[in-house]
Ligand SMILES: CC(C)(COP(=O)(O)OP(=O)(O)OC[C@H]1O[C@@H](n2cnc3c(N)ncnc32)[C@H](O)[C@@H]1O)[C@@H](O)C(=O)NCCC(=O)NCCS
């Protein structure tokens with residue numbers, strides 16, 4: 001039996017930091033952000049649809065997607081965001097389903113799906129347990145501005161494009177509080193798996 005776990009959070013709340021730690025324990029990770037990048041590579045069906053809707057202005061000269069430009073559009077315009085989501089999400093879902101099936105087939109004890117929009121898109125039906133990486137909003141804004149070199153307004157727009165973390169906290173089975181040091185958060189991440197008796201370190 002494979003335990004399927006959904007790891008979620010908000011933008012820049014620390015999901016990748018936690019999922020890299022789980023990966024270092026040889027736990028298979030399926031990452032929605034990676035799958036969504038694969039879905040929009042040149043020539044893929046979602047890429048073709050994106051160019052048809054948003055125009056060639058959102059491409060680099062070599063034809064690859066200018067992610068920064070597309071991000072500026074969709075994080076400040078809900079209607080455009082919904083269009084992009086409707087193009088990309090079904091394909092991401094298919095790719096993740098396929099990888100999850102593989103993990104079950106090869107008899108993995110646990111597989112972790114790292115999905116930022118797990119609750120927004122009601123993908124918690126795909127998983128048996130959920131872990132939320134939580135951070136207070138002022139810290140989230142500061143880390144996001146720093147990581148992506150964004151203004152305060154741009155960072156807030158991106159955060160507002162998602163369900164508030166406090167609402168997600170109420171929906172999750174387990175919460176990792178990532179306000180403190182990374183070391184402290186990794187300890188919490190480890191404790192959860194030990195409590196579930198799926199991993200002992
Ligand atoms: C808009 C795009 C081009 C910006 O690319 P960029 O490289 O700057 O960001 P990246 O893809 O690494 O995403 C960073 C974070 O932004 C947040 N985010 C991304 N897309 C969305 C969205 N549609 N709605 C809300 N939050 C989002 C997530 O927390 C994600 O972890 C890209 O995020 C994208 O194609 N988004 C649509 C697909 C999607 O929803 N991906 C999220 C998981 S399926």
Ligand SMILES: Nc1ncnc2c1ncn2[C@@H]1O[C@H](COP(=O)(O)OP(=O)(O)OP(=O)(O)O)[C@@H](O)[C@H]1O
Nearest residue numbers: 010011012013014015016017143147178180181182
């Ligand atoms: N506990 C922490 N203390 C200080 N910095 C942290 C901590 N956790 C994460 N960070 C930093 O905050 C930023 C966001 O973390 P991370 O990339 O793991 O978030 P994420 O939730 O995966 O983001 P996204 O979904 O937007 O890609 C990174 O620059 C990371 O190095």
